[in-house]
Amino acid sequence: MELLTDPKFDFLGRRNFFMGLSALGIAASIGFLAFRGLNLGIEFLGGTEVVLRFREAPEEEEIRARLDRENLADAQIQRLGRPEDREVLIRTGLLPGGEEEGGETSRRLTDALRPPEERERTARGDLDLNAAGADAIALWLARRSDPAAAGPTAEAESAAAAIARLREQRGGIFTDPAGALELPEVSPEWGSALAADAFAGEFVVREVGFIGPSAGQELRLKTYWAVAGAMAGILIYIWLRFRFFWGFAAVAAIVHDVLITLGGMSVTQKEFSLPVVAAVLTVIGFSLNDTIVIFDRIRENLRTARVRDLAALLNQSINQTLSRTLLTSLTVLFVVITLNLFGGTKMNSLSFALLIGLFAGIYSTVFIASPLLLIWERTLGRRL
Amino acid sequence: MQLRWKILLILAVIGFAVWQAFPLQETIRLGLDLRGGLNLVMQVRTDDAVRAEVDQVEERLAAELKEAGIAHAGLERSSLTRIRIRAAEEARAEELRGRLREGFAEWSEEREGDDWVLDLGPQVVEDVREVAVRQALETIRERVDQFGVAEPVIQRQGLAGGERILVQLPGVENPERVKEVFITPAFLEWKLAVMPPDLTPDEFRQVVPDSEERLAGMFGGVLPEDVGVYPEEITAPDGTPVRRFWPLKRASAVSGRDLKNSRRDQGRFGEPVVGFTLTAEAGRRFEKLTRENRGQLLAILLDGQVISAPRINDVISDQGIIEGGFTVEGAEDLALQLRSGALPATVVILEERTVGPSLGADSIRQGVRASLAGSLVVAVFMILYYKFSGVNAVIALALNLVLLLGAMAYLGATLTLPGIAGIALTVGMAVDANVLVFERIREERRLGRTVRSAVAGGFSKALITIVDSNVTTWIAAVFLYGYGTGPVKGFAVTLIIGLLASMFTALFVSRTLFDLLLGRRRATDRLSI
Numbered sequence: 001m002e003l004l005t006d007p008k009f010d011f012l013g014r015r016n017f018f019m020g021l022s023a024l025g026i027a028a029s030i031g032f033l034a035f036r037g038l039n040l041g042i043e044f045l046g047g048t049e050v051v052l053r054f055r056e057a058p059e060e061e062e063i064r065a066r067l068d069r070e071n072l073a074d075a076q077i078q079r080l081g082r083p084e085d086r087e088v089l090i091r092t093g094l095l096p097g098g099e100e101e102g103g104e105t106s107r108r109l110t111d112a113l114r115p116p117e118e119r120e121r122t123a124r125g126d127l128d129l130n131a132a133g134a135d136a137i138a139l140w141l142a143r144r145s146d147p148a149a150a151g152p153t154a155e156a157e158s159a160a161a162a163i164a165r166l167r168e169q170r171g172g173i174f175t176d177p178a179g180a181l182e183l184p185e186v187s188p189e190w191g192s193a194l195a196a197d198a199f200a201g202e203f204v205v206r207e208v209g210f211i212g213p214s215a216g217q218e219l220r221l222k223t224y225w226a227v228a229g230a231m232a233g234i235l236i237y238i239w240l241r242f243r244f245f246w247g248f249a250a251v252a253a254i255v256h257d258v259l260i261t262l263g264g265m266s267v268t269q270k271e272f273s274l275p276v277v278a279a280v281l282t283v284i285g286f287s288l289n290d291t292i293v294i295f296d297r298i299r300e301n302l303r304t305a306r307v308r309d310l311a312a313l314l315n316q317s318i319n320q321t322l323s324r325t326l327l328t329s330l331t332v333l334f335v336v337i338t339l340n341l342f343g344g345t346k347m348n349s350l351s352f353a354l355l356i357g358l359f360a361g362i363y364s365t366v367f368i369a370s371p372l373l374l375i376w377e378r379t380l381g382r383r384l
Numbered sequence: 385m386q387l388r389w390k391i392l393l394i395l396a397v398i399g400f401a402v403w404q405a406f407p408l409q410e411t412i413r414l415g416l417d418l419r420g421g422l423n424l425v426m427q428v429r430t431d432d433a434v435r436a437e438v439d440q441v442e443e444r445l446a447a448e449l450k451e452a453g454i455a456h457a458g459l460e461r462s463s464l465t466r467i468r469i470r471a472a473e474e475a476r477a478e479e480l481r482g483r484l485r486e487g488f489a490e491w492s493e494e495r496e497g498d499d500w501v502l503d504l505g506p507q508v509v510e511d512v513r514e515v516a517v518r519q520a521l522e523t524i525r526e527r528v529d530q531f532g533v534a535e536p537v538i539q540r541q542g543l544a545g546g547e548r549i550l551v552q553l554p555g556v557e558n559p560e561r562v563k564e565v566f567i568t569p570a571f572l573e574w575k576l577a578v579m580p581p582d583l584t585p586d587e588f589r590q591v592v593p594d595s596e597e598r599l600a601g602m603f604g605g606v607l608p609e610d611v612g613v614y615p616e617e618i619t620a621p622d623g624t625p626v627r628r629f630w631p632l633k634r635a636s637a638v639s640g641r642d643l644k645n646s647r648r649d650q651g652r653f654g655e656p657v658v659g660f661t662l663t664a665e666a667g668r669r670f671e672k673l674t675r676e677n678r679g680q681l682l683a684i685l686l687d688g689q690v691i692s693a694p695r696i697n698d699v700i701s702d703q704g705i706i707e708g709g710f711t712v713e714g715a716e717d718l719a720l721q722l723r724s725g726a727l728p729a730t731v732v733i734l735e736e737r738t739v740g741p742s743l744g745a746d747s748i749r750q751g752v753r754a755s756l757a758g759s760l761v762v763a764v765f766m767i768l769y770y771k772f773s774g775v776n777a778v779i780a781l782a783l784n785l786v787l788l789l790g791a792m793a794y795l796g797a798t799l800t801l802p803g804i805a806g807i808a809l810t811v812g813m814a815v816d817a818n819v820l821v822f823e824r825i826r827e828e829r830r831l832g833r834t835v836r837s838a839v840a841g842g843f844s845k846a847l848i849t850i851v852d853s854n855v856t857t858w859i860a861a862v863f864l865y866g867y868g869t870g871p872v873k874g875f876a877v878t879l880i881i882g883l884l885a886s887m888f889t890a891l892f893v894s895r896t897l898f899d900l901l902l903g904r905r906r907a908t909d910r911l912s913i
Binding site: 222229233234327333338 | 417424425427556557558559560563567650711712732733734735736737738739740741742743745746747749750751753754755757758759761762765766769801802804805808809811812813815816819820823852853854855856857858859860861862863864866867868869871872875876879
């Protein structure tokens, strides 16, 4: 099978159209970035975030009303994943206390969201099956049999482990305790104890994060250094590899890719986190490869050409390397698409950034880098 | 190199990788985002320890000046490490200097007019800070031990003299409670209550005032010298929190330092309390105290707050209980903190990340599933497009993965969720090396070369081309590894190692496979590619 046998597309002929399209894309991206901005996570801004999975996700107003109890009503509330996941992300910026806040806010958030009935029941010693880990469940069961128990018994531990496993199967949260009572490891005595004094809490805390002011500052600094270093390394490599304007064209393609990717993140408002930065840098690295391949071929053809028709030569070079460019991009694209489809919520902003970046990279390699070379010679009258 | 040896080398490398990497569950270190657990970075406020040290010295100085009868206008703290004696008696200046030099040798003294200024030497301050951090580290380690977490990480962080502590507790599911236990200093004190004139202890208990002014009023406007005001927080019957203020002797009769042991216990009505045992020496002091103050109130303070003030009914020597409206867990936690000792300084959380186990398990499951699916699609494509040579590429790809996992296990690299994405990316990028070579071979065949020379031609300049195509990705990955946080480091590591391994598999292994295929037949003219 061969994708293209001796392709002869005229890439440069329609260059104005393609570059115009790019310009549009870049303008749109800048517009979105300016007005909608990026969904920056706490890694960049500092603050607290909690990810909760609800038995049944409440409406946003309800959540805000409960947060108001702790004066946290202006937190950012976002639904994650698909509606079936019933997952909610709640994020607050750094509170005025400065470093003193240290970890308090996550407790206040979860406290505020807990329905008062559940808080009372927990204070009385009832067991929230959705908040307790296997150890806590084991201890609770053991103390039911023997109130003075210092630690869990082996039977209690195996019962707790079975309950935790069941909870895993149910997506990490119980909608009601019934299933837990019927497990073989749970003795009838424990069964009735659970029936009377255990309940399935309204939500389960999946993840908690807090970045204080100094930690946030350090993370930002590290990120700047990572990006600056990587970009410097790449630019030096370009400078060594290419003579003047070729390098400029390669850099222009990179700038295009980055802007389009950031624009895509702004439009979809997916979380812009540190792994997303990593994805963008990787895409830059990868997209540069194809540019290098095409430029090498152009240089080779320029050397051996008898007649200098730059447009035709550029077209020829691109067509000659098209097979290779498309194939290498295709294989990575397959992987990135499956990551987007099956990778899950946590990975999603990373895989999406890779996807957009990859498409932008392919586009810029073929439709921007080479046409720029033509413009350089034709419009600015300089020889390559 | 002869074919035989090449094959042997390949098998040896693979054998090593397999031995290192399997069984997967046990060999690859999982990052926190996949394993679940608590990750804390805390800072020890060493200023507290320095302040406590200077406080003690200030008290000692005041006592000495009083004893020697040297008049002065008061002691002032003008900074963290500086004490100023105001308007000291001029006539006794030389004597004062002598005393200062002798009794407070670590302090530099200087005269400023009528005042004397003492500065704590910087070396001593350093030492105090250092000791504070070490003690905090020890105390936290004790507290973690008592929780019984498997494979905890407790490390001092920051450059030399760093004041940060990193704590990683995998598998912890109740971060709020664990955090509380760690960062509460848990400084316990017993202070005797001083009654206002005309009030018995039982009467006072009914009318504990809710403001400092009112308390002062009960004493006729001014509290006695050795008495301080200490707050208590209780809940009124209707649920609102109320603050009350107790007049207690400043000097603590007994403190948490005197505890030999403590554990959760049951009080008179079966409610949770904390039982304690004192050291022999402290027990004697306590016995004397309780004997001489029968009927008085003895307040128990935790971190400067009164938690209960029971009446001394009997003589207690070295065993007792602390009541304070504890829940079972509250009593358990306090007993734990007392056993490990109080933190020498406040500890503040700088950064926290807790991942619940269900999220960790989900992430692994989805990440692995996506990577496998992606690899499958790439494999199918390669076989469809390059036919039998595609199989060659798929074998190389599989080996690449094995090598990657083996290297990660060997190097102790941590696998994170972005790392799993990185592995998938490596699959997509690694196969490019094969694509480059195969396209070259196809081109050579189109030009009419024989199978053997086409294959040779395909691989000939492949190394340079493949290295070239990966350089920029490597540059980015290296910087990401250097400056990235945990998850990003995991991503960079899989890219770097994966691409390196792909060079071995795409060039050496694929070539060997080709040689193996073409070896037997003499002049083949067909190549499935």
